[in-house]
Amino acid sequence: MGEAPSLAEGDEQFKHELARTLPHLRAFARGLSGRADFADDLVQEAAIKAWAARDRFTPGTNMRAWTFAILRNYYLSELRRQRHHADYDPEVAERLLVVDAGQEDGLHLSDMEEALRQLSPERREALMLIGASGFTYEEAASISNCAIGTMKSRVARARVELAKLLDPEIEDGALPARSRPRAQRTSRFGDSRL
Amino acid sequence: MEFVLSPTKGPKGPRQESGVRSPPRDGGDPGWADGLKKLYNSVLNEPLPGSFDDLLKQLDKGDDG
Numbered sequence: 221m222g223e224a225p226s227l228a229e230g231d232e233q234f235k236h237e238l239a240r241t242l243p244h245l246r247a248f249a250r251g252l253s254g255r256a257d258f259a260d261d262l263v264q265e266a267a268i269k270a271w272a273a274r275d276r277f278t279p280g281t282n283m284r285a286w287t288f289a290i291l292r293n294y295y296l297s298e299l300r301r302q303r304h305h306a307d308y309d310p311e312v313a314e315r316l317l318v319v320d321a322g323q324e325d326g327l328h329l330s331d332m333e334e335a336l337r338q339l340s341p342e343r344r345e346a347l348m349l350i351g352a353s354g355f356t357y358e359e360a361a362s363i364s365n366c367a368i369g370t371m372k373s374r375v376a377r378a379r380v381e382l383a384k385l386l387d388p389e390i391e392d393g394a395l396p397a398r399s400r401p402r403a404q405r406t407s408r409f410g411d412s413r414l
Numbered sequence: 415m416e417f418v419l420s421p422t423k424g425p426k427g428p429r430q431e432s433g434v435r436s437p438p439r440d441g442g443d444p445g446w447a448d449g450l451k452k453l454y455n456s457v458l459n460e461p462l463p464g465s466f467d468d469l470l471k472q473l474d475k476g477d478d479g
Contacts, residue, residue, distance in 0.1 A: 227474065235473050242466055247457035251450070264469055271473050332449040350453035351447030379446055386449070 226241035234274045237283045238267060244284050245291055251348040252295055254337040289363045292345055300342060313337035343378035350375050
């Protein structure tokens with residue numbers, strides 16, 4: 221009573237699921253973009269796009285994966301757009317692309333955030349999907365619209381790069397003992413091609 | 415020789431890796447990802463900014479779409 225029953229039952233359910241997914245979208249976007257304010261803009265846009273496309277969502281399937289795909293597609297399109305405009309609007313380009321802007325707004329970025337920001341977007345995304353968000357390779361590949369092998373390769377390479385960024389003493393094929401368990405638990409990696 | 419980066423299907427499963435010390439990872443979570451998970455969870459546990467409530471209310475009104 222009192223509330224306008226403006227949403228169909230399916231829409232209501234969709235909105236409920238979308239709301240539950242928002243914290244995950246924020247976490248994913250933060251890792252992708254490296255900036256809290258921009259990340260929340262991304263999530264807002266992704267949520268609006270998801271809502272607009274809700275008819276294409278199959279109830280019972282993975283809302284998180286579905287919305288992550290929307291968010292990453294939007295993020296990459298924004299990156300491309302800003303690169304096109306980089307010559308004309310350096311401030312905007314810096315906002316999106318420069319990796320050392322962490323102190324500008326008084327934020328203290330963790331070493332992990334700093335390291336992530338130095339990776340390419342696709343490697344950053346791969347680490348966020350597999351390492352942080354806990355998706356399977358199959359799910360992550362679907363979100364990123366790439367082959368599973370490509371996703372595995374990206375993760376492998378990104379892991380090596382991240383380990384080096386976090387510990388500059390690490391060199392190719394010569395990880396210090398304390399880093400081995402997490403950074404080189406397989407006999408070798410980084411040899412797979414896209 | 416063949417080596418495996420991770421299970422090719424499914425998120426779980428014991429890892430068969432040789433050489434290096436490998437703590438048990440029953441959940442299948444890769445140990446290298448601890449820092450990433452921490453970062454992710456730190457955001458996950460933040461209170462949702464009010465702007466998102468506003469957004470959801472907008473959806474209620476059926477303004478978008």
